[in-house]
Amino acid sequence: MASYLSRYRRRILCFCSPCILLLPVYIYVSVVLCYVMKHGASGVPGARVVHSVLPRHFIASGLKRSRDLAPHPEKSFWRSELESGALWNIIQYTTDSQYNPILRPHLAANSSSVPYTAETSRRTGGGCFPNYEINQTMPDFADLPVQMKNFVTTMHCRDYPLIIDPLEVCHPQSKQWAPTLLIAIKTQTANFENRQAIRETWGRSGKIKTLSGRQRLVRTVFLLGKSEDLDIEEKLLLEGEKYGDIIQWDFMDTFFNLTLKDVLFWDWFSRRCPHALFIFKGDDDVFVRTPAVLDYLLEVKANGSFSNGSRQENIMERFVMGDVIHNAVPIRAKLANLAGFAKYYIPESFYKGLYPSYPGGGGVVYSGSLAHRLLEVSQRVHLFPIDDVYLGMCLQRLGVYPIHQPAFLTFGFPKDEPKEPCAYHTILLVHKRSPEEMFQLWFETLTPSPECRNAPLRVKPRPD
Structure with missing residues (x-):
C-alpha cells in the first residue's frame, strides 16, 4: 500500500509542478492585461505601443490624473463657442x-x-459712414452715453485722409538721417500753449545733447483730429505751415477716437519716418527729461539682445516701456465723480473681462521696429475706445510684454510721498504739468545742482 501511494505521489508532483511554476506567469499576464486595458500600453516595459488615429484637430475628452500620464485639460484646446x-x-x-x-x-x-x-467698412464713394444697425446688437444702446454711442456706430471706420501731412520731419529713404527718438504728442487744436511749451523745452526738434554728452537727433510731431471750431482750424493750418510738425486727420478729435491716432500714426510712421530707432508717444501735458531718456535708450540699443530660454532675441523687436498697469477692470460707473471715471465708462454689453497689461497712455516708449509690427497686428485687432488698453491688446497678440519703468510717473508723484530736493532728477516722465511748469522743470533739470547731478533713476515701484 505504501509503495502504491508513493508511486501516485510522484505522478501528482510531476503533473502539478509545471502548473505551480506557470502560476506566477499567469498572474503577471493577468495584471499586465488589466493595466493595459485601463491605462494603455505606453507604461508597460517591452510592450508594443499602438497609437490610435487622432483627428486633425485633437480635442481632449476630459481631465485624467495619473502618475503615469500627463493630465489632460478639462475643456477643449479651442473654444468652439464664445x-x-x-x-x-x-x-x-x-x-x-x-x-x-x-x-x-x-x-x-x-x-x-x-x-x-478687422471689420468690414461700410464704404460708399470712398467714405465711411456710421452703422446705426449695430444698435440692435446691444440691448442697452439707447441708455449709453453719447460718446459711447458715437464710437459703437463708427468703430468699423479706421481709414481717414490726412488734412495736414508734414513732409520734412524725416528722410524716409535715409537711415543715416533717421532720428534716434521720434516724439509723437497727442493734442487737440485748442491746446496751442501746450504745444509751444513742448517745442521750446523737452520736445524741441534737432540735435539734443544727452546727459552723458552725446549728440542725438530728435524729431517731434503733434497728432490731431479736427474740431468744429472753424476759426481754430484755420489757426492750426497756419501753425502747421510755420512749424512743420502738425499731423491732422479728418476725424472728430474726441477722447474715444484717441485709438485712431495710434493706428493712423503707425501708418504715417511706416511711410514718412520708418527708420526712427525709438518712438515716444504721450499727452501734451507731460514733462519728459529727454536727455536722460536718450541715455537710457542708447543703453538699451547697445545691449542689443536678451536671453529668452535657449535663444537670443533682438530686444529692438520687442521693446516697449512705460508705467505698466496690470489686471485693470473696465469702469462700469456711468456718472461722473471726483476721479473723473465717467469718461472711461465701458458697458458690459460692449466688453467683458479684464484688460491686458498695458503701459499708461500718458507716456510710453517703444522701438521703431515694434511700431512696424504694431501696424501689422492692428489690422487684426478691432478698435477699442481706450487707446492705451488697445495698445495692450495689440502687444498681447504679438506676445510682447511691456517693461515697467518706475521713473515714468503717468499718475504723478504719490500724494503720501515726501518731496525730495532732487525728486525731478530721478524721473524720466511726470504727468499733469502746465506749460509754465514745463519751462520751470526744463531749466531746473537742464542744469542740475551739484547734489542732484548724479541722482539715480527712481526705482520705487508704483503700488498696484
Missing part, C-alpha cells in the same frame, strides 16, 4: 479665429493670403 455676449468680444473672437494658425494652418504657409477682417 461664452461672452459682449459686442467687442464677439467681433474680436471671430477675427482671432480667422487668424489662428492652428485652426487655419494655411495662413502660416501663405501669410500674404490672409484677408483683412
Whole structure:
C-alpha cells in the first residue's frame, strides 16, 4: 500500500509542478492585461505601443490624473463657442479665429493670403459712414452715453485722409538721417500753449545733447483730429505751415477716437519716418527729461539682445516701456465723480473681462521696429475706445510684454510721498504739468545742482 501511494505521489508532483511554476506567469499576464486595458500600453516595459488615429484637430475628452500620464485639460484646446455676449468680444473672437494658425494652418504657409477682417467698412464713394444697425446688437444702446454711442456706430471706420501731412520731419529713404527718438504728442487744436511749451523745452526738434554728452537727433510731431471750431482750424493750418510738425486727420478729435491716432500714426510712421530707432508717444501735458531718456535708450540699443530660454532675441523687436498697469477692470460707473471715471465708462454689453497689461497712455516708449509690427497686428485687432488698453491688446497678440519703468510717473508723484530736493532728477516722465511748469522743470533739470547731478533713476515701484 505504501509503495502504491508513493508511486501516485510522484505522478501528482510531476503533473502539478509545471502548473505551480506557470502560476506566477499567469498572474503577471493577468495584471499586465488589466493595466493595459485601463491605462494603455505606453507604461508597460517591452510592450508594443499602438497609437490610435487622432483627428486633425485633437480635442481632449476630459481631465485624467495619473502618475503615469500627463493630465489632460478639462475643456477643449479651442473654444468652439464664445461664452461672452459682449459686442467687442464677439467681433474680436471671430477675427482671432480667422487668424489662428492652428485652426487655419494655411495662413502660416501663405501669410500674404490672409484677408483683412478687422471689420468690414461700410464704404460708399470712398467714405465711411456710421452703422446705426449695430444698435440692435446691444440691448442697452439707447441708455449709453453719447460718446459711447458715437464710437459703437463708427468703430468699423479706421481709414481717414490726412488734412495736414508734414513732409520734412524725416528722410524716409535715409537711415543715416533717421532720428534716434521720434516724439509723437497727442493734442487737440485748442491746446496751442501746450504745444509751444513742448517745442521750446523737452520736445524741441534737432540735435539734443544727452546727459552723458552725446549728440542725438530728435524729431517731434503733434497728432490731431479736427474740431468744429472753424476759426481754430484755420489757426492750426497756419501753425502747421510755420512749424512743420502738425499731423491732422479728418476725424472728430474726441477722447474715444484717441485709438485712431495710434493706428493712423503707425501708418504715417511706416511711410514718412520708418527708420526712427525709438518712438515716444504721450499727452501734451507731460514733462519728459529727454536727455536722460536718450541715455537710457542708447543703453538699451547697445545691449542689443536678451536671453529668452535657449535663444537670443533682438530686444529692438520687442521693446516697449512705460508705467505698466496690470489686471485693470473696465469702469462700469456711468456718472461722473471726483476721479473723473465717467469718461472711461465701458458697458458690459460692449466688453467683458479684464484688460491686458498695458503701459499708461500718458507716456510710453517703444522701438521703431515694434511700431512696424504694431501696424501689422492692428489690422487684426478691432478698435477699442481706450487707446492705451488697445495698445495692450495689440502687444498681447504679438506676445510682447511691456517693461515697467518706475521713473515714468503717468499718475504723478504719490500724494503720501515726501518731496525730495532732487525728486525731478530721478524721473524720466511726470504727468499733469502746465506749460509754465514745463519751462520751470526744463531749466531746473537742464542744469542740475551739484547734489542732484548724479541722482539715480527712481526705482520705487508704483503700488498696484
